[in-house]
Each structure stands twice: as structure tokens, then as C-alpha cells.
Amino acid sequence: MNKVLISADHVITGPADRVITRGAVLVEGGSITAVGTAAELDTSVEPEVPRLACPGATLLPGLIDCHVHLAFDAGPDPLRAVAEADPGELATAMADRAEQMLAAGVTTVRDLGDRDALTVTLRDAIAAGTATGPRVLAATAPLTSHGGHCGFLGGEVTTDDEIRARIARNAEQGADLIKVMASGGALTPGGPRMWQPQFTRDQLRLIVDEAARYGLGVAAHAHGTDTIEHCVTAGVRTLEHCSWRTAEGIVYDPPTARRIVENDIAVCRCVSGDWRLFLEQMGPERAEAMAGVIRDMRKEGVRFIAGTDAGVPGARFGDYVGMLEFFSSLDFSHAEILDMATVHAAHALGLTDTGTIAPGMRADLIVVDGNPLESLDSLRAIRHVLTAGRPIGM
Ligand SMILES: [Zn+2]
Incomplete structure (x- = not known):
């Protein structure tokens, strides 16, 4: 040996x-x-x-990136890049991205949305030693509403039966967890706005219960303040983004934040390495509001985990440290930041061996x-x- x-x-x-x-x-x-x-x-x-x-x-x-999309190219139009890619070329590009992340010290990644379960194939090749990359946890196609956020990945569902069928299919394809787009997002033209819910509270509960039947936890993309509350009530394992948006702007809800802490739900507040540019585009007022809720959550004791959302526009693979520096800019200590990237991330992902x-x-x-x-x-x-x-x- x-x-x-x-x-x-x-x-x-x-x-x-x-x-x-x-x-x-x-x-x-x-x-x-x-x-x-x-x-x-x-x-x-x-x-x-x-x-x-x-x-x-x-x-x-080794560092852990809790939120990546290996199928996306970090270019301006990931939707087209994914939809038009030849499956073989896409698989090669995904393997390259995984290798790049490993070279940057990331030994575990959680992929939160791909097409045709391509990440499962890559995960298995890495585990077998025929490809080089971090350990991969794969969500496969995220559940989303019809015409909703990232529907182009194949996970559109409307009825309860469709929800059950999609989760069964993801589990059968080898998913390590279930991802749900609980609120709208920015990537999909014509989809719901970021603060708008894509599922009812009952549907979110159904998703968590169905996933649990296959032994899988749920990661919920949740921007909306109401949606965040619904996800907490449903029992998701991690909240992605968690930006507390409403039609009127950012509205933080301390009681929900307290339940996030009590229920040991981790928050993956994704930022790309290019966050400085992103904040500039936001303008000082909105940037301060965004920073303010992160500070509020931290004060409440919310456990943050590190994620880059690598693959979405501007979020490059291999710029993990740039993301960590965002938290440093909010006065998180280096020890806290390293814990987000390692021990807390592993706990949130249910990994007891890394x-x-x-x-x-x-x-x-x-x-x-x-x-x-x-x-x-x-x-x-x-x-x-x-x-x-x-x-x-x-
Ligand atoms: Zn994402």
C-alpha cells in the first residue's frame, strides 16, 4: 500500500x-x-x-465547493451552450472543468444541476480513477416549474405525480441529492422573477418527503423571503443563495433565520470570484443591503458553506479563493472562512469522511x-x- x-x-x-x-x-x-x-x-x-x-x-x-454547475461554461449564455452542445464535447468540457477545480485545491464538489445526468458519469469515472477530478456529488436535473428557472435542463414539473416521477428518475440515474428551484432565478428568459415562488409549501414538502424515500437530501435554490420560509418548513438540507428578496426589495426575516439555525440548515451564499464587479453593477445601496443580510444571518448564528456557482455567467472554474475573499470583505475571520470551505461544508453535504x-x-x-x-x-x-x-x- x-x-x-x-x-x-x-x-x-x-x-x-x-x-x-x-x-x-x-x-x-x-x-x-x-x-x-x-x-x-x-x-x-x-x-x-x-x-x-x-x-x-x-x-x-481539501476545499469543498458546495455549488457548481459543471455543465455550464461560465460564458454569457450557458443555456445555449448546454442546449446546443454535442454530448461528447460537453462531457469532455465537464471533465476539464473538474480537473481545473482539483488543481485549485477543491477536492469535493456538489453539482447542483446538469443535463442527462452527465455529472453522474463523470463522478463515476473520477471515483474509478479513469478521470482526474474532485469527488463529485451530483443533483442531476433540478426540479423546476414549467418554463421556470433552468427548465432547459429537463426537470420541469407541474403536478404532484410529475414531481414523484422526476425524483424517481433522478434517483434511478444515480443522483446523490435532489435540487429544487424553489424560487425564480436570473438565467432563464421569461421565467418567474427571483423573489417569486415556483412551488407551493405543500409541493416543497412533497419534494423533501419523496427525496427522503430514496435516502436523498434536498438543496433548495431560494431567493424569495416567503420561499425561504417554505423551504425551512419543508425540511430542506441546504438553502442556496438565500438572498431574502421580495417584490419590494430585500426583506430579512429574523424568526425564519432562527429556524434555519435550529434546524441545522446550511446556507450556501454563492458568490463568484468576480464579486467586486457584480457589486459595482448592483450599486452601493443594493450592495450594502445584500451585505447587511449576510451580517444579520451571521449574527443569528447561521452556518454558511462555501459555493461559487461556477459555470453560471462570470463564475469561472478555478477561482474558488476569490469567492472566499468576499466573506473576508464582510469581516468574517479567516478561520470562519476556512471552516465554511471544509468542516462545515462536509457536514452540510452529509460527508463524514472529509x-x-x-x-x-x-x-x-x-x-x-x-x-x-x-x-x-x-x-x-x-x-x-x-x-x-x-x-x-x-
Ligand atoms: Zn446554481
Whole structure:
């Protein structure tokens, strides 16, 4: 079995306030088998085991992107790009994007909407070792209303029977979770507005219950304040965007936020690496309102998880750190931000074997120059990436 002992100036075992100075991690096959100081492990581990010493570097859990669309090209018209793409070319492009994300230190991605379950095929190829990329969790076609947000991906439903049939189909195609477009979005011409609900409260409950019959959780795209409340009542696992919109602008609802906390629902407040430009386009007033509700949620104790929405217009693959810097601009500490990207993300995704560094965990690890607890920018200086113990570009 392949073994390697990796040592670095700092090992962030996770949560991010747990750091071993001059630490080391023993990797055996796909798993972590020992964690400690470099001095201890250097003595206890057999001399014939290869050493990878990383002076001036930090070793931490691989990053997790909780919201991507591998089928989208990040160009101005993803709808056309997906609808017109040849399936073979699209599959190749998706594999390239996955590889790019892994090279940027992202060892797990949750894909929240594709066509023809293409992500499942890629997920299985990566798991089998015939393709290189992060571990993938796939939602396949998101449920949406007729003519609704991202209906072009094939998940349009109207009646309860159609809801049941779509969830059964996604499960049969190998989905790891169910995604519902609970409110409108910005991508689909003629669809409902972002604050408008696409499903009733009862339908959302049906979606959560049906998904649970297949052992699947639900991620809900929810911009509208009413929709967010309906999703919380229905029992979704994560809220995507969660921007508290109404016809009159942003209206934050503290009681709903408290229930988000009590019910352990994570909020994936997606932003692309290009958020500065996005805020400029929004104008100072709306940008401040948006920032204000994120601060309010944080004060309430809402658990945020990291997601880029990579693939939608302007959200490039491989610009994960740019997204993290948005939260830094809102005065989140670096430790909080690293937790969003690792331990909290893993918890929200229901993954118990990644997101921290401990014996028995998958060896999803990155080594970066410097120390990300001091500067997030150091996450751009990737030295090594291991996914389930497999080194990339070592
Ligand atoms: Zn999305």
C-alpha cells in the first residue's frame, strides 16, 4: 500500500482554530492513518516510508465547493451552450472543468444541476480513477416549474405525480441529492422573477418527503423571503443563495433565520470570484443591503458553506479563493472562512469522511505556501493536492 508522511510548518486539522505547529500527517492508500507533530511521526513511522517535507507551507483539508454547475461554461449564455452542445464535447468540457477545480485545491464538489445526468458519469469515472477530478456529488436535473428557472435542463414539473416521477428518475440515474428551484432565478428568459415562488409549501414538502424515500437530501435554490420560509418548513438540507428578496426589495426575516439555525440548515451564499464587479453593477445601496443580510444571518448564528456557482455567467472554474475573499470583505475571520470551505461544508453535504484531518478520514489534503489563517491568498499558491490519497501533479 502506498504510504507517505507529509510534514509542514502548520497542519490545520479542522476546525480551523486547531493547528499543529510543525505537524505531520501519515497517508496510507486513500486514508489518513496518523496525525501529530513532525517530530513524533518522524520517529514512529518506519524510515522506509517516503517523506514529503513542506517547509514554509501549511497542510489543510481539501476545499469543498458546495455549488457548481459543471455543465455550464461560465460564458454569457450557458443555456445555449448546454442546449446546443454535442454530448461528447460537453462531457469532455465537464471533465476539464473538474480537473481545473482539483488543481485549485477543491477536492469535493456538489453539482447542483446538469443535463442527462452527465455529472453522474463523470463522478463515476473520477471515483474509478479513469478521470482526474474532485469527488463529485451530483443533483442531476433540478426540479423546476414549467418554463421556470433552468427548465432547459429537463426537470420541469407541474403536478404532484410529475414531481414523484422526476425524483424517481433522478434517483434511478444515480443522483446523490435532489435540487429544487424553489424560487425564480436570473438565467432563464421569461421565467418567474427571483423573489417569486415556483412551488407551493405543500409541493416543497412533497419534494423533501419523496427525496427522503430514496435516502436523498434536498438543496433548495431560494431567493424569495416567503420561499425561504417554505423551504425551512419543508425540511430542506441546504438553502442556496438565500438572498431574502421580495417584490419590494430585500426583506430579512429574523424568526425564519432562527429556524434555519435550529434546524441545522446550511446556507450556501454563492458568490463568484468576480464579486467586486457584480457589486459595482448592483450599486452601493443594493450592495450594502445584500451585505447587511449576510451580517444579520451571521449574527443569528447561521452556518454558511462555501459555493461559487461556477459555470453560471462570470463564475469561472478555478477561482474558488476569490469567492472566499468576499466573506473576508464582510469581516468574517479567516478561520470562519476556512471552516465554511471544509468542516462545515462536509457536514452540510452529509460527508463524514472529509473536511477535517484525523485518522480514518479520506486523505483529501492540500499543501499551500504560507498560512491561509494569515492570508487567504496563500490558498492560491497550491503546492500539492491529494484526493483520496492520490497525488495530483506531485
Ligand atoms: Zn446554481
